[in-house]
Amino acid sequence: MSATSVGFQTTQYFTVGAMAVAIFDYCLTISQEIQLIWGRRWDATRVTFTLARYVTLAGAAMTTYAAVVDRSKYTSCATFNNVSYASHLISIIAAEGLLIFRTFAFWHQNKKLLAWLLVLAAICIAGSVGVTKVVNILHPAPTMNTTGCVFASGKSSAIQYCFLILYELVLMVLMIHKILNFYEGARSRIITTLYRDGMIYMTCIIMASIMNIFVALVVPVAYTDIMDAPQLVIHGVLASRILFHLRQSRRSESPNIFPLADMYRTPDAGETTTGSYTTFVSVHKDISAGDSC
Template identity: 35%
Template sequence: MATESNDVVTQLLQQQLAKHLNVAALSVFLFDYCLTFSSEVHHVWGRKWETTRIVFTISRYLPFIASAMTCYNVLYSHKCGAYIFILDALYDCCIISAEVILILRTYALWGRNRWVLAILAVLAVAFIAAAIGSATTIDFSLPGDSDSPYSFYPSSCAYRTSRSAAFQYIFLMVYEIILQSMNTWRKFRTYRNVQSQTLHTLYWDGIMYMFWVILLSAVNMAVMVTAPLASIASMDTAQVAIHGLLASRIFFNLRDCDERIHHARTESSDMTLVPLHYRSHGSTSQSPAEGSGS
């Protein structure tokens, strides 16, 4: 009897930790939004509502709704119904919109090559289908799950909320690794002889952000596979909020580098960045990185 009571207390403490981590992730997201708000005003406000801005706006602001709903669900809910299905839809839209930002960055660095964009789009659709398929066909659980006093989501409630959903993050990580590999190959194959601080900043800042995006997905997958049931939801808010946060920073990084190429002519070597096809349209400086991948 005492052992059962101790198990219940342990589960409650694990559940409390999951709640704190979700609230912390939301706080980090809100704090970073305040830090980068001036960048959004400078690089986004006042520009035309083209594809890039629409995707950015979705990836920037939809996580506010999804993160708040995720936190509420972790703190007060855990019930099946319309709420969890709407939350899943918003959650997935946030991840996809953030990935589109990463796709557009790769598209920009590859000189707006439509074949590259088409291949990445086909791969994205295939990986999404595979991720959904894996969630419906793979049934994974740990031996102690059935004896746990903590009741998590019913298996039929939502595919994202079981341990089996962790395998979806494999497809997400592989896709992000493909994007980063393409960017690395492009940098060292096409721009290896270009001595430009702007290009250096564009590439290495992107590397840093992509590293954290991939690491976030890896940690979330590890938590869902190995953690006790009460702790599975620990990274739910972080996955959607930090994913959007890093995608926004990659977006601002591209905009800032593009602006420096157009306006900061102190680097004579920037004039050699012809393969990037930077050019102006009308009165607003714009480039492939800005018009398609920024």
């Protein structure tokens, strides 16, 4: 077996494995989705969650099909590839949208911050798509994939992951800043869950993006899509679980005793204990308002 064949086969294993993880996670969490999501009004959070959840499954299924099915007899796969690319883009944008909603709530529903994050997201999306197209036009790479039916991509895909890492780092910095400067010393399950899941999610997705950049720039062309499906599934699965955990945490906190029994912070110099509790009551209302998270 040639090195190219080994590369394509390894990529198939990773792709099918990612699809299996997506299906397995869906089976594990469908009861949580029914309990925590179904029956609620179709607000921005539910629409974004639905896209992140189900477009991820569709995109992973299309990627798996492209990886395992012999499409050499087809004259062109451009339409299929465009739909698959769109599903990947929508899924990742929706997953990032859930993180934006969480950051928005964490920052006390600061509308200026929300506007800034949305503008930055638009810039990153436009930049990743635009720069990639420009690079492909100016420096077209020699490829065996003239019909688009070979499961492989060019090195320019690394550009998209650079923009994704940039945005994830911004969200991570905002999270760390708020934890260190406002929530330090807080004792609440919802705050702990918010911080823990956010750090785990962003660390995982940044590492997956770094791996994608490495694969795109270093490894042979047969391996260039090895992390395509895994990255998509990581986005969808972890973004969904963040929402589930937040809503479960909020349900478990008694609204009557939440501020006094479960959350406290050592008052700063000149700050009264009552003021400290009043601050955290406001935070709880911000996080819960309108089911933002």
